[in-house]
Amino acid sequence: MWSHLTAFVAASFLIALSPGPGTAMVLRQSVRGRGSALATVAGMEVGVACWAVAAALGLSVLLTASEVAYHALRIAGALFLVYLGVKAFLSASRPPSVEPPTSAAFRSGLVVNLANPKLGVFAVSFLPQFLPVDAGKGVLVVFALVWVAVDTAWYLVLVTLLDRIRGVLSRSGVRRALERVSGGVLVALGLRLVLDAR
Template structure:
């Protein structure tokens, strides 16, 4: 692949990553309320999910998923349920409002690095629209019969760009964590993010294939 093709993949991925969606919400919420490490861990999880989707697309597996109504529906519903689960947890936290803000700012992240990574990864892998996105994107930059090296180049380019964007997002948001972790502000954020996550989950579940 030429440098122009790799840059094209990177540019398309950057635009996709910057668009508000489930990945954006997960990284933003974890960076806001749990700090830089949790936000960056979520970014790494999303990036690994992108790498998996890119490889599967290059191998043709993602195309089979996008073409199979049953498989697409299963992944879609699983992703919708997961988003609703995260959203309901946030709404319950906002309702309780029992935040130990001072302790959270000094001690370990409430979400944690492992949980943040897991949320980012599952959130991306359970989004069937990612399969559709890569099935539409990759043929524009790969030859008709791509080699393993071609697929690897595309996957790495997509992963690096995605990771870079979400790490920058997480670090930028985490710098204002002292404001976001105030009890009243956190309640509002949890309520807003929870509502958005549940709404997004319901929207995904109701969308046609």
């Protein structure tokens, strides 16, 4: 059991390090303030927890079995990423605004991960590889929660590092560049999700 868990923690950490929509969102929100960045992370992790527990309980297998559900969620997720990207790109040309309410940042993080069917499919294929042969539902749920904890820990480290250099990130030229880059990344990820049918 412990050897399985150790391997799982190491793999989860490597996956957390790989950049994606979450990294782009946290970078963008860090410019606005630590509160927004933390709320975004909280929303993203609730989304990851939902997919991880669904995978542990066997529910996300339904997503892989239903083409209609998968594609509907894929298109919705892609549209939301493009929306966030365009919003970030447009805000680069505006003067810096006050830090947005944390509820909006939380919702953005939550929707980005809940509307990502690839996260569900990934959870279905990732979790079972590390489970002991005789693992029951309780062990599955523990592994799912460990995945969320590792992912959360990485994003908290990232938020802390970005908060330390927020003075630099908040400079108008740097802020505009970050808004444009994160906006471009989010749009590109959204378009990739649309074009990648499976």
